[in-house]
Amino acid sequence: MTIKVMLADDQALVRGALAALLELENDLTVVSEVGDGSQVVDAAREAEPDVVLMDVEMPGMDGITATAELRKAVPSARVLIVTTFGRPGYLRRGLQAGAAGFVVKDTPARELADAVRRVHQGLRVVDPALATDSLVTGESPLTARETDVLRAARRGGTVADVAKELFLSEGTVRNHLSAVIGKTGARTRAEAAQIAESNGWL
Template identity: 65%
Template sequence: MVIRILLADDQALVRGALAALLRLEPDIDVVAEVGRGDEVLAAAHNTSPDVCLLDIEMPGADGIAAAAELSSELPGVRTIIVTTFGRPGYVRRALEAGASGFVVKDTPSAELADAVRRVHAGERVVDAALATESLISGANPLTERERDVLAASLDGAPIADVAQVVHLSQGTVRNYASAAIAKTGAANRVEAARAARDRGWL
């Protein structure tokens, strides 16, 4: 039986390399390749893959959002996050979104192919070092609104601009920012945003 794969990565070179490596496996066939997160669901509907390999950082929608869409609309399709960004917070978010696996891009090709087979068989496969880090770092302490405020603060935008982006009053934004600063142990809103991003909480 051949396992049908959909690849989603915004870097054409990486996508092509992954496809070429996986096509060397006799029981794996890459049936679709997309470069945007918001193209994943339609491509999956059109090509009926067994397993989707999703990068995290893509235009349109990130890989975690794409995994959640697939889990909701095509629950028979398994997903593996394959990313450069091995942030422990990402692991927890990906698994909560319905992903069955999480591996980093420098995983040897034989191990990646093995992860595809295991996920296809119904197992969960998570990079061991990341799984340990994720357990140690604990759950994401930020609320959804705190995450929204920090995401809008990453580039140092003033409170007034952040308030417009997240559709809240400036006072409410300050309250959420203060709570997030306390939870991340940062000195200010921008530092809190960057700390949360680096931990995979945004």
């Protein structure tokens, strides 16, 4: 039986390389490719893939959000997140969104093909080093609202800009930023954003 695979990655070169590697396997065929997270659900509805290889950082919609949307819209499609960024928070959030597996892009081709097969069989595949890091790091200490505020602040706006974007008072934004700085052990909001991003909490 041939396993139908869809690729979602914003880098055309990476998509091309993945497609070429997977097509070398007798039981795998690439049926669709997209470069924008917001295209994932429509493409999957049309191509009906068995497994979707999903990047995390894409324009339109990030891969973790796209995974959650895909699992609701096309529950038969299983998701294997394949990312350059092996961040523990990404792993936890990806699995919570419904991904069946999580590997990094430097995984050898044979192992990647095997991961696709195992995910298709209903098994869970997780990069072992990343799984260990995730256990050590733990869950994000930030609340959903603190995460929203930090994401908005990361784009470089003032407290007033963030308040306007999120429909909050400036005092509330300051309180959230203060809490974020405290929880991450940072000295500034820029450093807090950097720490949160490196852990995959944003």
